[in-house]
Amino acid sequence: MKIRFSHVLAVGIVAGVAGWMWTGSFVAGGMADSENATPPPSQRAEEAAAKPFRVAVREITAQPRRSILVIRGRTEADAKVEVRAETSGRVAERRVKEGDRVAKDDVLCVLDKGAREAKVLDARAQLAQAELDFTAATQLNEKGFTAQTRVAALKAAMDAATARLEEEKLELSRTIIKAPIPGIIESPMVSTGTVLAVGGVCATIIDADPVLAIGQVSERDVSKLEIGQNADVELVTGGNATGKIRYIGTASDPATRTFRVEIEIENKDGAIRDGVTTTARVPLREESAHLLSSGVLTLNDAGTLGIRAVDEQNRVAFHPVTVLGGDEDGLWVGGLPDTVRLIVTGQDYVTDGQTVEPVATMAGAAQ
Template sequence: MTAVIVCAVLYMVILERDRLVEFAAGFSADPAEDAATGDMAEDAETLEIAPDETGAHVVHVVARRSESAIAENAVRLRGRTEALRQVNVQSETSGLIISPPIRAGAFVEAGQLMCEIDMGTRGAALAEAEARLAEAQSRLPESEARLAESRAQLTAAEIDNNAASRLSESGFASETRAATTAATVSAAVAAIQSAEAGVEAARSGIRSAEAGVDQAREEISRLQIRAPFEGLLESDTAELGSLMQPGALCATVIQLDPIKLVGFVPEAQVDRVEIGAPAGARLASGREVQGEVIFLSRSADLQTRTFRVEIEVDNADLAIRDGQTADILISTDGIPAHLLPSSALTLNDAGALGVRVVTEETEALFMPVTMLRDTARGVLLTGLPDQVDVITVGQEFVTDGVAVEVTYEELTQ
């Protein structure tokens, strides 16, 4: 029963308000008070909508006269820090470690000894190679002397052959002697060829011996594993007495100064990023850093269709570590935008985001906008003229073409 009574009262108050007022007027003791009550109701109905001079109804709204300004339109990425260089320093030969280990976290200079391997018999192998080289070098003068002797014999044989040939032609010598001297010349030529081959063999032996010496020395140089660049050790070096094999890890060295910030740019924004552009980042620890873009990939990732970008940041104090999460902002060319309160935004019948503005004919008009970003003072919007009157209060009560009476915020502040 209570619910039925309440529904009846609400029906009379909302839908049958005029009849209820007339019914109550019959019991009013003060006609003047009734007239005042009627005037108040009429004023309430015309508070927002009132007729203008031509008789058409206008809507009272509050507007802001906004002018565009250049706003920074940075590319926002989420990425991580990455060491400039990281190398696993490995052994190239086998043997026992004879150097004490260097503990992880230590700073090493370029060329600093990290692991040393026992020489073993490599010293003897070098001495043997050097002895072979000396022996090969001693054979060369002997071979060159034989070559010189053979050339002298050839010269003498050619002189005898010429003399025998002339005497034979004049009848003063037999043809047998001429044939003998010619054979001697041929033998001398063969001896020269053999001597030249001996010289080449001696020189080849020297080169082979030199290669053996170089190989033995290179093998000895591999016994000392040194840091390829200055950096920090990410692991202990090989322990004293441990057996190293080719490819075994001596230590991992990373270089953190400078350090890189690595992110991935969506293909829709890749054209806005340029090499050398200033950039900044906020690390997960709260630290803010600045640098510049040093690399932008020309090839997209096949899975994410994004492009790798690298930013170089100074890290002289080595406080930034490898693998920290970073919110990255890459500076780009600014664009004109309007700073407006978020409450001024509205939607049209098609669901498009925009604002309603006041035209020169003092009528409402919907304009679509693009939100650049949100700030503590409002939202930055693009897509509007350089100067525009934006309705900030009452935009939900007007549609395109509706006449408005404007009160500007500048006049009320």
């Protein structure tokens, strides 16, 4: 009988398997075949679950920092007075013009005196007559030729004449309108020939020395300011000035919930104009703060902004923070202990109170 090749191949395979089984060497599925072999996935998963979660940490220490509060606003003259007429009359003379600098009590406008001078002369004459009558009655009374009641009546008449004279003189003086404060004449100003009624504006005077930089501060920041604090003021027109806080509002604006702040700036040369947009920077009190990257900030379950750190027992702890400001190096935050082991990698994969394995990193790892 002819032997086929397939029969020979089958016999060879059977003989090979029998020989391998006779040696006793075999590999069980899912188990290492030597002591130094890599453990199977199931074993590695069990070992990983038994170990604490590894996080990258960096120790940060508080640094002294003086933050800057920015106040945006505008300039305003220290005083702005509309000089009004106290009597009616036609403007007969205008002694100044728009833009002139005036001192206190300088004459601004002169009104037509009309019959006022004549009334003063009439009142003076009546007073002189009343004085003569009173003197004569007094002498007669001393001799017993007139009653004391007549002397009293003439005394009253003389006092009335004196009061009328003073009134007429005051009315005449009101035709000369003077500057109540020093400053610069603002446009527009009344023209010669205009008839002013009582209360009509002759001129407007602006006293811009000192000038005020006025802005609004939020209710969160107003407690950081104090009267007398220095401020650097930048003008939108160019240039800078230095001033001091002279007023902090005690009541907020109901619409914006902000407080008025006035910064007084010396302006002897009048270079700073009224109504110019300003940006004031006020250095605040020095405080301890931490500088860190914005990437390490996280939120807790309540939505509070903060960071996660590792305590001495390698447990995760959440610390809320307050952002104080930022620069090119990162964010300045407050509210942390002086020294803290900050989690810079893995903070979003751990929970408060969880024990972890901290791995120290260099400062750059926080970026």
